[in-house]
Amino acid sequence: MTRRAPDAPLFEDLLAQRLTRRQVLQAGAAIAPMALAGCAPFATSDANASKTASLGFKAIQGSKADAIVLPPGYSYDVVIRWGESLFSSVPDLDATKLDAGTLFEPTAALHQRSQFGQNCDAIHFFPLNGRSDHGVLCVNNEYTDDALMFPGHPGFRGLRGAVSRAFVEQYSQVVAVSKAAQGVSIVEVKRERGRWRFVKDSRYNRRITADTPIDIGGPARGAALMQTKDDPAGERAFGTFANCAGGETPWGTYLTAEENIQDYFANLDQLKARNDVDPFIVESHRRFRMWKAQSLYNWDMADSRFNLAVAPTEPFRFGWIVEIDPLDPTGTPVKRTALGRFAHEGASPVIARNGRVAVYMGDDDKFEYVYKFISNGRFDPKNRAANRNLLDQGTLHVARFDASGKGQWLPLVFDPKGPLNAAAGFRDQADVLIKARMAAYLLGATPMDRPEDVEANPTSGRIYIACTRNENRTVEPGTVTYGGREVDTRPNAANPRGANNFGHIIEIAEAGDDHTSLEFSWEVFLLAGDPSGDRLITDLGRIKPDSVYYAGYANAEDLSPIGSPDNIGFDRAGNLWMVTDGTQPGVSNNGCWAMPTTGPNRGRLQQFMSGPVGCEVCGCQFSPDDETLFISIQHPGEGGTTAEPRSHWPDGGTSQPRASVIAIRKDGGGVVGS
Ligand code: FEO
Ligand code: CA
Ligand code: CA
Ligand code: CA
Secondary structure, eight states: OOOOOOOOHHHHHHHHHHHHHHHHHHOSOOOOSOOTTTTTTTTSOGGGGGGOOOOOSOOOOOOOSSSSSOTTEEEEEEEEETTBBBBBSSSSGGGGGGGTGGGGGGTTHHHHHTOOOEEEEEEEEEEEETOSSSEEEEEEEEEOGGGTTTTTTTOTTHHHHHHHHHHHHHHTHHHHHHHHHHHEEEEEEEEEETTEEEEEOOOTEEEOOOTTTTESSSSTTOGGOOSSOOOTSOEEEEOOOOOEEEEEEEEEEEEEEEEGGGGOOBBBHHHOSSSSSOOOHHHHHHTTTTTOOOOOSSSSTTOGGGTTTTOGGGGGGHHHEEETTTTTSSSEEEEEEGGGOBBBBOOEEOTTSSSSEEEEBBOSSEEEEEEEEEEEEETTTTTTGGGGGGGSSSEEEEEEEEESEEEEEEEEOTTTSSSSSGGGOOSHHHHHHTTTTHHHHTTOOOOEEOOOEEEETTTTEEEEEEEEEEETTSOOOOEEETEHHHHHHHSSTTOOSSSSSEEEEEEEEEEGGTTSSEEEEEEEEEOOOOOOTTTEOOOGGOTTOOOOOEETOOOOOGGGOOOEEEEEEEEETOOEEEEEEOOOGGGOOOEEEEESSSSSSTOOOOOEEEEEEOOOOEEEEOOTTTSSEEEEESTTTTTOOSSSSSSSSHHHHOOOOOOOEEEEEETTTTOOOO
């Protein structure tokens, strides 16, 4: 690819543009559908402000404790741990035997296929009979932390990659266990006598793993790039893995997002050396950063599907949104290729006024993009089955954020006249969707600072984009070759800080409050970090690299520091909740925070929860009555080993750490956070 994205402005220019833009907004000339107020154009003015419930909990301080820390008056239950069996016919994992090598046993993978997976991430709650105390949880199991599973495994990071390869060479049976511990766990849950528990042997209980057959739906079904030796028709993939966040459709199905698939495929060098392979295949894998000779997880050593030199098109069957019906435990999940292929963080469907379905999605990598799919068909609230394939036909768009404060959703549509045509490596619409990142780049999409969850506020309809951070964003002019193309590393209007060490949140208002609109206005909502000292700004015209901004909220003493926002969620009052994955100011543990999005306390962010040592906090899903908050505690004890655990959560004492789902409630009941 030779085309460059539009030149990013210099940092000083950004400030000048910002000031000009404020004048435009204050003159009422912007397309923002709501009235504008002062320097925070989205502040306090919408009709829903009165609906915002006050957040009444007492904020906690950041913590380094190996514990779940909650405000006074709150408690939690561990709903399910990694390794607990969903069926009484299969034993639970005996975690006391991990360091003795229990997962090397020949039955380990078989058992794991019926046990709750490791490293839980997204959680969605599907009520049974409309209840808030009884439902089906769909939970992603994103990846495995093999050093916490197998004695002697050196872990994956840094120089240990080559060592872990030697380990997998010696103990290749660990690959089957790891594949069985990833994917999705579906489990019935109930609250009885005040405590949440999972229901063993429920008819809804199910594991979907990296080997489960999954149909391919949408325009890429059957496409040449989707065909493999094991599936010559290109219509059925084997498994799902790297499942990060997700979403739920208005017709009650679960969407699971395949994210960091590049970490599983090895040997691009050998593929490149072959002269019988379409160069666009190699280029596409480079664009997905599968450039390493070896993979992070070394699955290729036990399954040739993950060896690019043997199975060049296998990666094209991953990196999709997968739809699962939690109420149909024998149904075949479907990869919805119309929603594009990239490192999907999650997928948030919203019904537009005209009945079409808009699905908002982030591509979580440095300098990647934000997407919106709009269905051709309309949602039928009276006929669940009629909605089953709504996500197979429609148009995928990618966001361009202009410095003016407006933005465009640009359609990713094959066109013989270009730019998405054969000369650019696209033979048809299937190619455009399979190589969505390359297509988005050619359209001039705005490269973002790792877009994670993108979700609509249920009270205002505004869209919030969590950009987790980007250490490669630099104030100094520069370029970096990242993801197979050269990118300008300078800040742009929607990613205004460099380096962006703590992340930020963007707020979008679709033109006319219409989710099918192709125009929007946007605003920086949060610049995360430490609000103490003189770092807190209330005027976005004065951004410095260490500035923090909380939607214009001015009282620094009221605010909690935060870094690396990842999953976001909303309560019914429209308060924004978020959980974090990464560095915190003050080096405390990851946790959960909440803030109003409207009213006088818009931007008043308070820490609600802190997780145990080494964990990432994921999920952030409320029960329908807002009285339970489900959270995933992912990779507690990260950086430790079975011999030297860094965390003993959740079971305490000298126990091994285990990723688990928790349910947080107010003692005596009531809306969480009130
Ligand atoms: Fe798997 Fe983007 O976090
Ligand atoms: Ca994660
Ligand atoms: Ca995530
Ligand atoms: Ca993350």
